[in-house]
Amino acid sequence: MKGALPRGFRDILPTEARELQAIERTLMSAFAQYGYVPLEPPTVEFAESAVTVDERRTLRFLDRDGRLLALRPDVTTAVARVVAQRYRQADATLRLAYFAPIFREEASMRGSEREYDQAGVELIGDPTLRADAEVIALLADALARCGLLAADIDIGHVGFVDGFIAELPADARDAAGAAARSGDLVGTVSLARAAGMRAVRIAALERGLRHRSTDLAALRADAPAASQRALDTLDTLRPLLEAAGVGGAIRFDLGFIPALPYYTGVVFQVTVPDLGFPIATGGRYDGLLARFGADRAATGFGIAVPHLHQALVTAGWQAPAGSPLLVLAPDDGDDAATLSVAAALRAAGIAVAIGDVAESAGQDVRRARVIDEAHLEYEGVVRALDAVIAVLTAGEPR
């Protein structure tokens, strides 16, 4: 198995790595513009801390102390821990951003990666709808800056379906909630029916699960009071999103219920045509931080960077070429001249490689030959070093 890799792990070669770096820069600068500061969590956590992901989906191992550790399955867990430990007293709002690889266990032969980059933000300590609108607007803005067009934002509220489930007898609630989160809408409805839910309520629940529109009025009839309140929340959210400039892309979708059980309010996902997986998901999870000992409101999102990258590449996107790379053919026999010319060019801000490059990774490669300390052959003409610098830096932002 020489040279083999464990399944689900791969080498990211230079062209793709440059593209991912461009995405990382764009996303992190967008997050920074909304006041989010970077957090760099460790790669490894205690396995028992990873409460946000099903334990069968975490990659686990024992260390020499006999403690069960997990490679971080997401960053939300780390954020919750950091907030509970380091910002325990802070009542103020925290805005944290990250771009980091995460690790998920996957069944073999499923074509799934076990390590991939996730980018996202967490907004801690703000229970208002303005905070929900802020993170949704930030997500839309960040994806648009990356060049992602034609993205739809589906917005739901876990309180809508929960309102129906809360009316069931206690022993039926867990199973119905689990069915809803696993996407088994048939099971949700049939469990509710079996537990004695009235036919008009069932019809209202089914309408909610099927409905996707910019309008919510049709869902109010026969819905429980708690579900009505979830609809009120979305009705209040809509003008906020419009004011923030993302009114056009949103659809209300009460059938969108994330798989993880910790969401408590507004939830959302971003989808693009012809990609079977969402680009990003997020929502309000006011209950999670309490599990780490800090009862704070929280909302945020995670972007699956490989899916974003795939969507961008499918749409014909390329990483910005950046400044050109000058490949210097050495002056035969005079390495000192070559090195001094290279140093002068680099001091002027030009990227220089000496000799040859086998992997240009999509950069704009120009070639020149060193004549002596002060002269280069560039584009077939022997020129003074200063003239070459002037040509190569022309049009560059200073």
Added chain:
Amino acid sequence: MRPLRIALAQGTLLADTRVALAAAGFATDALADGGRRLVVPGADVEYVLARPSDVPTHVAHGAADVGIVGKDVLLESDAEVLELVDLKYGRCRFVVAAPTDFIDRSLDEYRHLGSLEVATKYPRVAERHFQGRGIQVEIIKLSGSVELAPQVGLADWIVDLVSTGRTLKENGLAIIEEIAVCTARLIANRVSYARDRERIAALASKLEAWAAR
């Protein structure tokens, strides 16, 4: 707008699936028996014919927008798909069965050894069921003719899918417990269901009305 892509389980479900789709107003002539094409193009819908156990995979990855497949396949798969409509046909049951003559003996053995051997083609379903019951079992995965296992001493019990139960009876097996009743389901990719809601919800409503006839 590109056609809606529907993954269909080949095999026993396909005949009823054709009837259901025809009732919902889709052309199904090209799905007639003997057709060899695995992708059947059309204006509104495009069919993909796949092995039943592959249908959830096609749909989970978005290779197909929706699919029609048995609940038995969904229970054994852990693909992340949305289950939209119970189509009511293709009814069968997951059951635990044991040799008619030896039910008492295998229970004695269980009390003695604390574990039973269970042969099945559906290890996930079997494992989940016995875990839920708090019964310790060793699962033996077979690819076919599971009824054989108790007769030749390979396993004490079996977990299998039955429609009439005749095969069990002919092999001297009796049903001890029913795990789940399974029927055909309309499933959807999560993103397709979001983005293509109008078409998929319309399909779901038509099929639901047909199933409730």
